Amino acid sequence: MADFQKIVQELMFWSEGIAALISLLYYNRIKNQYWKYFVFYLIFVFVSEAIGKWGDTFMEYNKQAFYNYFVIPIEFIFFYWLYAAKSFGRPKLFVILSFIYLLSFIPSEFIFTYDKVMFSLNYTLGCLILMILVVMEYYKQINSxxxxDFDKNRMFYINLGVTLFYIGTLPFWTFFELLKPYREIYNIYFAYFLISAIVMYLLFSISFIWGKQNS
Structure with a gap:
């Protein structure tokens, strides 16, 4: 890994920590709102990344399985809940989308081996579902x-961050195995993956600072 990528990857990790810290500082203001679960989510992400970063120093575990079967599914399902159940007020839609996403693990068991960095089928479906929700959220905001006062809407910053990271990196993880031999393209897209993650977590932090949504 190039020195630039190592530096940006380190910055990505600490941007997650900063987002978790800022969310904790604002917790008392939102502890009676559903937004408190966004605080828990950010803490979960940071702790999970800390385990991914240093966990093998203290214990033996399968890092790929940890992310593919635990961390990534929780991330997707949380956003399905935030968008469908809370922003759109459609809890049944949240249940349906989560069920469809979880069903994708069945064919993955027959397609992928445990040493894959990413189960592209699950990730692709998860991102496609999330992309639909992102578009719906943009439509909702435009017609609001x-x-x-979009700058006071917490979902504006979250939606923008999700767009840049999850939707923006969808081709990278979908075609990850095919891109690896083409190192120049791979390195450019991997750099985008890291930078967009930093921007996303900065936007998440800003959502607490500038967002004034009280629901």
Whole structure:
């Protein structure tokens, strides 16, 4: 890995920590709102990344399985809940989308081996579902009577961050195995993956600082 990528990867990790810390500082303001679960989510992400970074120093575990079967599914399901159940007020949609996503693990068991960095079938489906929710959220915001106050809408920052990271890196993880031999393209896209993650967690932090949504 190039020195630049190592530095940016380190910055990505600490951007997750900063987002978790800032969310904790604002916890008392939102502890009676569903947004408190976003705080728990950010803490979960940071702790999970810390385990991924240093866990093998203290214990033996399968890092790929840890992310593919535990961390990534929780991340997707949390966003399905945040968008479908909370932003759109459609809890049944959340259940349906989560069920469809979880079903994709069945064919993955027959397609992928445990040493794969990413189960592309699950990730692709998870991102496609999330992309639909992102578009719906943009449509909701554009048609909102409060469109001029978009900078006070916490979901605006979250939606933008999700767009840049999850939707922006969808081709990278979908075609990960095919891209690896083409190192120049791979390195460019991997750099985008790291930088977009940093931007996303900065936007998540900003959502607590500038976002004034009280629901």
């Amino acid at each position: 009577s409060n469109i001029l």
